[in-house]
Amino acid sequence: MSTRIIRFRDWARPVPPARREVLSATPESDEGKPPVLFVPGFGHGAWAFAEYWLEHAASRGFPAHAVSLRGHGGSGPGPKATLRAYSHDVVQVAASLPRQAVLVGQGAGALVVERALARYPARAAVLAAPVLGGWATLATALRRNPAGTLPAVFGGRLRMGRRQLFSREVPEATAKAYTARLGRASTRAQWQLIAHRAAEPPVGDPPVLVVGSPDDRVVPASALTKAARRYGGAPLLFPGMGHDLMLDARWREPVDAILDWLDKGATM
Amino acid sequence: MPTSTDHDSATLWRDGRPVYDRGETVCVIGAGVSGLVAIKNLKEHGFGVDCYERETGVGGAWNWRHDRSPVYASAHLISSKPFTQFPDFPMPDDWPDYPHHSQVLAYLERYADHFDLRPHIWFGTEVVKVEPADNQKWDVTTRSTGGYGGERTHRYAAVVVANGHNWAPSMPEYEGIDGFRGKIMHSSAYQDPAQLRGKRVLVVGGGNTGCDIAVEAAQQAARCWHSTRRGYWYAPKYVLGRPADQVNDAILALRLPLRLRQWLLHWTLRLTVGDLTRFGLRKPDHKIYETHPIVNSQLVYHVGHGGISPVPDVKRFRQYSVELADGTEIEPDLVVLATGYQPRFEFLAPELLGIGADGRPKLHLHAFSRQHPTLSVVGLLESDSGLPTLIHWQSVAVARWLRLREAAPQKAGEFWSSQVAKAPDRRWMSANVKDTPRHWFEIAHVDYLRALQKTLHEMGPA
Numbered sequence: 129m130s131t132r133i134i135r136f137r138d139w140a141r142p143v144p145p146a147r148r149e150v151l152s153a154t155p156e157s158d159e160g161k162p163p164v165l166f167v168p169g170f171g172h173g174a175w176a177f178a179e180y181w182l183e184h185a186a187s188r189g190f191p192a193h194a195v196s197l198r199g200h201g202g203s204g205p206g207p208k209a210t211l212r213a214y215s216h217d218v219v220q221v222a223a224s225l226p227r228q229a230v231l232v233g234q235g236a237g238a239l240v241v242e243r244a245l246a247r248y249p250a251r252a253a254v255l256a257a258p259v260l261g262g263w264a265t266l267a268t269a270l271r272r273n274p275a276g277t278l279p280a281v282f283g284g285r286l287r288m289g290r291r292q293l294f295s296r297e298v299p300e301a302t303a304k305a306y307t308a309r310l311g312r313a314s315t316r317a318q319w320q321l322i323a324h325r326a327a328e329p330p331v332g333d334p335p336v337l338v339v340g341s342p343d344d345r346v347v348p349a350s351a352l353t354k355a356a357r358r359y360g361g362a363p364l365l366f367p368g369m370g371h372d373l374m375l376d377a378r379w380r381e382p383v384d385a386i387l388d389w390l391d392k393g394a395t396m
Numbered sequence: 397m398p399t400s401t402d403h404d405s406a407t408l409w410r411d412g413r414p415v416y417d418r419g420e421t422v423c424v425i426g427a428g429v430s431g432l433v434a435i436k437n438l439k440e441h442g443f444g445v446d447c448y449e450r451e452t453g454v455g456g457a458w459n460w461r462h463d464r465s466p467v468y469a470s471a472h473l474i475s476s477k478p479f480t481q482f483p484d485f486p487m488p489d490d491w492p493d494y495p496h497h498s499q500v501l502a503y504l505e506r507y508a509d510h511f512d513l514r515p516h517i518w519f520g521t522e523v524v525k526v527e528p529a530d531n532q533k534w535d536v537t538t539r540s541t542g543g544y545g546g547e548r549t550h551r552y553a554a555v556v557v558a559n560g561h562n563w564a565p566s567m568p569e570y571e572g573i574d575g576f577r578g579k580i581m582h583s584s585a586y587q588d589p590a591q592l593r594g595k596r597v598l599v600v601g602g603g604n605t606g607c608d609i610a611v612e613a614a615q616q617a618a619r620c621w622h623s624t625r626r627g628y629w630y631a632p633k634y635v636l637g638r639p640a641d642q643v644n645d646a647i648l649a650l651r652l653p654l655r656l657r658q659w660l661l662h663w664t665l666r667l668t669v670g671d672l673t674r675f676g677l678r679k680p681d682h683k684i685y686e687t688h689p690i691v692n693s694q695l696v697y698h699v700g701h702g703g704i705s706p707v708p709d710v711k712r713f714r715q716y717s718v719e720l721a722d723g724t725e726i727e728p729d730l731v732v733l734a735t736g737y738q739p740r741f742e743f744l745a746p747e748l749l750g751i752g753a754d755g756r757p758k759l760h761l762h763a764f765s766r767q768h769p770t771l772s773v774v775g776l777l778e779s780d781s782g783l784p785t786l787i788h789w790q791s792v793a794v795a796r797w798l799r800l801r802e803a804a805p806q807k808a809g810e811f812w813s814s815q816v817a818k819a820p821d822r823r824w825m826s827a828n829v830k831d832t833p834r835h836w837f838e839i840a841h842v843d844y845l846r847a848l849q850k851t852l853h854e855m856g857p858a
Binding site: 146 | 440477478479483484485486488489490509510511512641642643645646648649781789842845846848849852857
């Protein structure tokens with residue numbers, strides 16, 4: 129599909145503004161590295177990246193930011209938010225940064241980032257444990273987490289168990305504390321996770337990296353391979369980790385791999 | 397071609413002057429809206445870019461610090477944000493629907509920094525001459541703005557002209573204008589309402605600038621006459637509580653036939669603005685969409701409050717008065733000519749842009765030269781919507797075209813001969829636009845973008 133340049137919806141019905149929470153960690157000195165914007169998945173807020181990844185990225189010289197999509201974390205409410213509104217949130221924050229940013233989306237945040245890439249020429253993009261949706265996602269979710277998924281089909285909240293999100297290396301109490309902080313995406317966005325129009329192609333031809341875990345109990349390994357193939361690559365795998373790569377016990381490995389990839393020339 | 401090549405060094409010669417070869421680099425002329433978006437998109441397509449800007453900052457017309465900037469203190473956008481921003485770099489959510497001109501400059505400066513465009517721009521450098529060289533390359537001669545210092549010539553693989561069209565005032569000729577004892581100024585010299593305070597002001601010109609100045613005169617001047625050549629449709633900035641251009645595009649999205657659309661819009665305006673002849677304004681002699689839209693909610697209001705007296709065209713100037721087309725005589729002490737601007741390309745021989753006796757460049761899509769595949773113009777448009785979106789896609793098309801030429805010369809050649817060189821002159825408007833000097837590069841944004849979309853599609857992905 130080629131880029132669509134007549135965009136009546138964007139023109140005649142722009143996404144309503146929203147207040148957005150952005151958490152940041154900046155390196156001590158500017159090394160000229162591009163800013164990295166982390167986009168959490170459904171239910172998560174910017175806090176999920178503030179736990180470890182933001183500081184770590186900053187310590188390696190990358191100005192690091194995380195946004196809470198509307199209706200999540202400390203951002204303003206978004207009860208009727210659509211995927212378009214979420215990707216608008218991402219593009220707004222990306223464009224507010226002083227330099228061209230790298231977008232990193234985790235979980236359904238990767239689906240949002242994919243859409244944002246069609247509206248903002250990111251320097252590079254990373255899809256971490258991407259939930260790119262579709263009927264297969266629904267089938268997997270119903271099989272692995274029927275009690276958490278079924279209510280969402282009828283407009284309720286999508287609940288994910290801590291054993292889906294984290295590996296057993298995360299202490300029970302910590303995992304419980306994280307899941308207690310989870311919120312929810314809007315009903316419309318949850319439905320759009322299953323049925324949505326394919327994202328328009330990215331603008332500016334950014335390099336795209338897919339990372340994930342073969343032991344992710346939300347995204348099967350086959351989905352990772354498929355996602356990576358869409359961008360002409362293979363996924364970078366971190367066995368033994370859960371879906372929330374940024375909160376798992378071995379959070380350092382994937383983020384280091386992502387930053388290495390950026391250092392190695394994805395953004396040069 | 398009077399060019400001799402010295403193969404032993406990188407330096408070439410032209411008419412006895414050295415020419416510095418910049419290889420495959422593309423030259424962009426001007427760092428306003430059009431120039432910036434051209435640099436960014438060329439860069440994104442992998443080109444090296446040198447841009448020459450005669451002023452000392454980015455922003456072109458929007459940079460009020462520049463002498464040639466036409467903006468005045470109160471100038472606001474007349475198209476709302478979604479149409480005025482670049483499609484891949486939105487204006488902030490917390491800005492109003494119609495940002496102030498200083499916000500537009502801030503936006504352009506942020507754009508330049510965000511995409512790291514400044515290192516490509518040579519500020520304070522004006523382009524003197526652009527001449528074709530061998531192999532469809534171009535020799536661009538520059539010098540410091542103001543003329544001191546020597547001239548330098550560089551050779552470029554392609555030239556993108558982005559010098560804007562709102563800086564060279566278009567001055568009408570009136571009988572007796574030289575003998576007039578009052579003050580006459582072009583709207584380009586108008587900056588602040590203080591210039592109008594207490595004066596008896598005649599504003600000539602029914603364009604958006606003319607209407608804005610008339611509205612300010614209504615509030616500041618002792619008296620204000622507003623002279624227009626014809627009756628216009630004065631579109632309000634808001635219709636049904638939404639920016640009017642957004643409502644217009646919601647109607648356009650229905651893909652109704654033009655007649656029905658015009659009827660719908662006439663009806664909407666009748667409901668929201670009402671019958672203008674009641675206010676003493678003339679009935680428009682054309683349908684909507686047939687002239688560049690005038691977007692001004694306040695003009696009619698001030699006419700209704702007696703602050704503005706609408707008057708017909710100026711016939712002649714006398715020593716202390718101005719005679720109008722209907723024979724009445726008025727005695728202003730300040731005349732503001734809001735008579736627009738003319739595009740100018742002094743650095744290019746007219747035939748390079750296909751400029752004929754009528755002084756208008758003949759360009760495919762108002763952008764591509766039909767004779768020179770490596771010469772293009774971006775931003776030479778007036779539209780019924782914001783320009784930055786249109787110019788963005790224009791410059792993407794230019795960048796894709798230059799990329800295609802390099803990557804697939806054969807396909808590029810076929811594309812050129814079938815799509816560009818022989819393409820008929822079109823107007824990119826379904827409505828029958830008035831053929832005034834102001835309107836020859838007026839386009840309808842949807843018709844134009846459809847044509848651009850087709851061109852992009854035929855060139856294939858980047």
